[in-house]
Amino acid sequence: MPRSASKTSKKRTQPDSVTSSATDPVPSASSKKKSCKEMDATDQLFYKYANTSSGVIDPEGIEKLCSSLKVPHTDIRILMLAWRMKAARQGYFTKAEWRIALTALKADTINKLKKALPELEKEVRKPLNFRDFYAYAFKYCLTEERQRILEIETICKLLDMVLGSTFRAQVDYFVNYLNNQKEYKAIDMDQWMGFYRFCNEISFPDMINYNLEHSWPCILDNFFEWMRSKQA
Template identity: 60%
Template sequence: MPRVSKRKSEPVRSSEPAAKKQTKEVERIDSLFASYANASLDLIDPEGIEKLCSDLSVEYTDVRILMLAWKMNAKKQGYFTQDEWRAGLKSLHADTVRKLKNKLPELQKEVAKKENFEDFYYFSFRYCLTEDKQKTLDIESACMLLDLVLGPYFRLQVDSFVEYLKIQKEYKAINMDQWTNFLRFCQEIEFPDLVKYDACQAWPLILDNFVDWLRGKSTSA
């Protein structure tokens, strides 16, 4: 009878090393959280964020800190919970300050993608609503946020809109619909000629007034 050769079974590769690596990463992320967190609150508060900014060599008002909050899907301005911190840093694969600092340019590129930028733009408005049931941003805060978030991409539009907002008297605050439609305005309307702007379309009245103001300036110039 011919001898039947027995194949040696392939060794089963354990997933334990990868699992251990992930566990170690989470432990380092949690340890980093503890170095910035307010122990009595069990979260990173504004003081902890200022310390983080110093370690990252960025200003507290730097847009990259807002991008980091977006990456964490942070719910309250100026505060990071441990779950938010862990989710954000795991996604960035950053378990040390040095790695996080090196990841900031990649985060900027990620935010700049069209589908991400719109989400970031909407997030930035919601994130700045600091009071319960708050629905609007005061004009001064809205102007600062527009300059920070949208200014680098649509400088002429933002500068003109901010100028208008600061001199007009009708509106004391900006709501989400107005905020959202200004991004649409920047994306769809040629500037500064405004030839495609049609007031009969579904634009908020504040933008109709803004365009009228711009055209008035152009006529009188």
């Protein structure tokens, strides 16, 4: 047995508070300095696009950001970036929201952010994340206080952006239906989420497993009947 562990050893041991501090996960001065430096770089990048008067990145700043990233402002990855920021207001990014996303993406330069976009898209495309992103896309477009619905024109554009690459046929037919029907002028969140469920659960275009007795939003029952009439 080593001498330091022997019962007969006269060597004085350090108090528990001293010995435990050596193993406590306390950030070193160098790691703190690195973290602050990275945050400073993230903030500097933010101010490059922020409006000097309002202190936030506004629509014009987002246009500049998209230009730097070499992507159109309608690119779905910009919406994904807003989702990652948990941005509360369409077309505006606060510094706190900016920090959330860029810290998670480990991007403190425009080149790093550009390289992070494909990884962000992979993250969002995971089933559990994508459902949350899909719901967020609707809420992000609610620009007025107490607004609960989105007009059909907006819905059609949003569906094409968010679901078009995954459920092309369903989106095309549903958009066609929305543009030709007269009953609905706008869509609410329940109807929006119902269509996502429809895309994931219903065989298309035959829709043999769609049941009018199940709890689908009425607009989807009407869509189902419209599809059947076209197929007849």
